[in-house]
Amino acid sequence: xxxxQGKVLRVDLTSxxxxxxxxxxxxxxxxxxxxxxLFRYLWDCVPHQVDPRSPENPVILMTGPFAxxxxxxxxxxxxxxxxxxxxxLDDSYAGGSFAPEMKFAGYDAIIITGKAPQPxxxxxxxxxxxxxxxxxxxxxxxxxxxxxALREDLDEEVKVLSIGPAGExxxxxxxxSTDQFHKAGRGGHGALFGAKNLKAVAIRGxxxxxxxxARAFLxxxxxxxxxxxxxxxxxxxxxxxxxILVDPVNGAGVLPTRNWSAGWFEGAGxxxxxxxxxxxxxxxxxxxxxxxxxxxxxxxxVRGEGPEYETIALCGANCGxxxxxxxxxxxxxxxxxxxxxxxxxxxxxxxxxLTEKGIADFGLKFGxxxxxxxxxxLIARREGIGAELALGVRALAAKYGVPELGMEVKNLELPGxxxxxxxxMGLAYATSDRGGCHMRAYSIxxxxxxxxxPPDTMEGKAAQVIAGNVSNGFIGQNFSSIKFSGIFCDFWAxxxxxxxxxxxxxxxxxxxxxxxxxxxxxxxxxxxLFNLREGVExxxxxxxxxxxxxxxxxxxxxxxxxxxxxxxxxxxxYYRLRGWDERGVPTEEKLAELGVDVRL
Amino acid sequence: MPHIVINNRKCTGCHMCELACxxxxxxxxxxxxxxxxxxxxxxxxxxxxxxxxxxxxxxxxEVCPTGAIGRHEITVKAEGLEPVSGWVLRVDExxxxxxxxxxEVCPTGVIRQHPDRKVAYKCDLCDGDPQCVAFCQNPxxxxxxxxxxxxxxxxxxx
Numbered sequence: 097x098x099x100x101q102g103k104v105l106r107v108d109l110t111s112x113x114x115x116x117x118x119x120x121x122x123x124x125x126x127x128x129x130x131x132x133x134l135f136r137y138l139w140d141c142v143p144h145q146v147d148p149r150s151p152e153n154p155v156i157l158m159t160g161p162f163a164x165x166x167x168x169x170x171x172x173x174x175x176x177x178x179x180x181x182x183x184x185l186d187d188s189y190a191g192g193s194f195a196p197e198m199k200f201a202g203y204d205a206i207i208i209t210g211k212a213p214q215p216x217x218x219x220x221x222x223x224x225x226x227x228x229x230x231x232x233x234x235x236x237x238x239x240x241x242x243x244x245a246l247r248e249d250l251d252e253e254v255k256v257l258s259i260g261p262a263g264e265x266x267x268x269x270x271x272x273s274t275d276q277f278h279k280a281g282r283g284g285h286g287a288l289f290g291a292k293n294l295k296a297v298a299i300r301g302x303x304x305x306x307x308x309x310a311r312a313f314l315x316x317x318x319x320x321x322x323x324x325x326x327x328x329x330x331x332x333x334x335x336x337x338x339x340i341l342v343d344p345v346n347g348a349g350v351l352p353t354r355n356w357s358a359g360w361f362e363g364a365g366x367x368x369x370x371x372x373x374x375x376x377x378x379x380x381x382x383x384x385x386x387x388x389x390x391x392x393x394x395x396x397x398v399r400g401e402g403p404e405y406e407t408i409a410l411c412g413a414n415c416g417x418x419x420x421x422x423x424x425x426x427x428x429x430x431x432x433x434x435x436x437x438x439x440x441x442x443x444x445x446x447x448x449x450l451t452e453k454g455i456a457d458f459g460l461k462f463g464x465x466x467x468x469x470x471x472x473x474l475i476a477r478r479e480g481i482g483a484e485l486a487l488g489v490r491a492l493a494a495k496y497g498v499p500e501l502g503m504e505v506k507n508l509e510l511p512g513x514x515x516x517x518x519x520x521m522g523l524a525y526a527t528s529d530r531g532g533c534h535m536r537a538y539s540i541x542x543x544x545x546x547x548x549x550p551p552d553t554m555e556g557k558a559a560q561v562i563a564g565n566v567s568n569g570f571i572g573q574n575f576s577s578i579k580f581s582g583i584f585c586d587f588w589a590x591x592x593x594x595x596x597x598x599x600x601x602x603x604x605x606x607x608x609x610x611x612x613x614x615x616x617x618x619x620x621x622x623x624x625l626f627n628l629r630e631g632v633e634x635x636x637x638x639x640x641x642x643x644x645x646x647x648x649x650x651x652x653x654x655x656x657x658x659x660x661x662x663x664x665x666x667x668x669x670y671y672r673l674r675g676w677d678e679r680g681v682p683t684e685e686k687l688a689e690l691g692v693d694v695r696l
Numbered sequence: 697m698p699h700i701v702i703n704n705r706k707c708t709g710c711h712m713c714e715l716a717c718x719x720x721x722x723x724x725x726x727x728x729x730x731x732x733x734x735x736x737x738x739x740x741x742x743x744x745x746x747x748x749x750x751x752x753x754x755x756x757x758e759v760c761p762t763g764a765i766g767r768h769e770i771t772v773k774a775e776g777l778e779p780v781s782g783w784v785l786r787v788d789e790x791x792x793x794x795x796x797x798x799x800e801v802c803p804t805g806v807i808r809q810h811p812d813r814k815v816a817y818k819c820d821l822c823d824g825d826p827q828c829v830a831f832c833q834n835p836x837x838x839x840x841x842x843x844x845x846x847x848x849x850x851x852x853x854x
Binding site: 168276311385 | 705708709710711712715716718719720722723724725726727728735736738739741811827830831
């Protein structure tokens with residue numbers, strides 16, 4: 097089969113055994129790859145109601161059919177599991193070069209179960225698989241150190257997916273790192289690796305990916321790159337990258353500031369794109385990406401990629417930090433210890449808030465300080481204040497009797513857009529398949545960035561969250577589901593019609609826009625079934641973000657509130673549009689119409 | 697004389713060039729046998745590109761005992777660049793006996809033994825439409841270029 101390798105590697109860490117099996121091509125045709133195919137394998141591989149931290153809970157590394165070809169941006173890796181943090185599915189994506197290397201080694205997916213008796217590194221070189229003892233040599237290393245060590249010990253071209261000390265110590269927002277700066281950040285996959293005594297997967301592939309008539313495919317990709325990729329609509333990402341969002345989001349009054357107590361940060365001018373461009377030293381790209389969004393900066397004794405917008409929002413504004421050098425150092429600390437910056441910024445901001453309010457004393461105040469910079473390392477090691485902060489936002493706020501201060505959905509800390517001035521994001525967070533996440537429906541693009549929809553009404557937002565604004569390439573839940581099955585990067589504003597042009601090469605038949613959107617909706621419904629099976633919390637949002645009595649009192653979004661009744665009504669409207677019942681359970685008619693091949 | 701130059705300072709390390717090179721020559725994506733290479737160290741963000749200097753170097757041609765490496769006329773018309781005419785060094789696989797002398801003298805390591813065919817293989821500028829240049833995507837960071845070498849500009853015979 098072209099594009100797919102047709103092979104899955106199964107690894108049992110408990111017994112140190114590996115087997116291979118054919119990729120299920122019926123599932124691939126139905127769910128394509130990436131997110132969709134991952135969900136289907138999760139449905140099959142996750143034992144019902146399994147304890148997420150038990151050895152039986154698998155971690156799946158999944159590629160997309162286009163990884164390892166000239167299809168721009170489609171090199172991403174998705175890591176999936178039943179999350180130990182949220183208890184529901186979590187599909188977390190990383191750029192870099194790991195997924196193409198997996199393909200060149202001959203695998204579409206790697207399914208890892210069990211728990212190694214002692215810490216190990218899984219070393220995959222084409223069809224050779226070894227379990228390297230990690231206790232003395234690799235355990236305890238930070239993320240750049242483990243990559244350097246494995247490159248030196250194994251192969252200079254080896255690609256590494258690793259955890260830092262945070263993963264070893266089972267921090268709920270420990271992430272996976274690859275190519276140093278690329279993270280599968282959300283949902284605690286690092287803690288899952290840690291629970292399995294798996295320090296890293298190292299991979300080297302020297303094989304090939306076939307695409308049929310390679311020269312015809314090259315010619316078509318040249319056309320697609322010229323017409324659809326290298327356009328002004330995408331190249332903002334090369335020129336400025338995600339820091340470009342700081343000014344418009346702050347200007348709209350929806351930039352989370354000092355633990356979500358304001359939507360406008362007076363210090364934003366020193367951590368915005370303009371400030372970062374002054375310390376920019378170059379661009380880097382993920383494998384097979386024409387856009388090259390990775391901004392390399394040098395400041396505060398730190399040289400590296402980032403910070404990205406979400407880091408600026410959560411670790412900067414939300415911690416009251418408008419000091420670029422401090423922010424870059426904090427970002428690097430999170431990278432090296434192996435912590436997701438969204439959740440880490442959120443929990444440090446909460447600790448600052450609790451301290452300032454006199455509820456607790458973590459020695460942390462809003463603004464840059466030595467204590468702020470020390471927090472990631474303390475959390476990763478569970479030392480000092482880190483032991484308590486490692487609870488995460490929900491449990492920490494609950495412990496001190498102030499759950500209203502914890503901004504999370506389904507125990508996943510919220511990213512950098514306050515719904516109080518961008519109402520659609522409220523519904524997007526509440527209904528996201530993995531908890532508080534902006535990467536399923538990015539309503540903010542219409543509401544704030546492009547101004548194509550009014551931000552302060554819920555009218556039409558349920559439909560928008562589901563469908564997106566696909567003519568502009570803005571994701572909604574259905575479209576992101578199929579786009580991330582490609583696995584395309586969000587920074588290419590690809591349209592369903594353009595996806596159809598590329599899908600045709602894979603399955604040698606025509607796809608309509610409707611086919612593409614149906615596949616996306618099918619995948620979203622499959623994810624919903626998985627979450628219902630495992631026991632998902634009711635869809636909700638922190639009360640503060642929609643209740644009338646907690647609207648901002650000043651700033652550009654002052655006085656705006658979704659309102660309790662409107663929020664509930666929009667949620668019901670969303671379920672109706674989805675063809676789900678009033679509790680959010682997909683109906684049999686809807687599942688049959690979409691061709692979902694599993695049932696509760 | 698045309699040859700491919702990789703600007704390490706401008707290169708983003710996307711590897712599109714290696715992918716396109718292997719697809720064109722091998723009929724499938726296999727960057728480990730691409731005829732140019734870009735090495736990226738993720739920790740330091742350093743990039744090191746390697747490509748064939750063609751007749752500006754020609755050490756492989758000089759050392760080849762069987763005459764398998766020969767000069768052929770070529771006009772390179774890369775997208776967005778002026779056409780460049782000159783010579784390209786190609787391997788005649790029917791004459792190559794895999795003696796390995798060229799592998800040893802190549803200063804950039806881009807003439808190598810093919811892992812399957814067990815003969816030398818190298819950059820041939822894709823019949824004048826170099827795929828690496830076509831797929832070096834970012835117009836702001838054009839890293840693969842077709843240029844005259846300084847030696848040739850100075851009129852020194854290759």
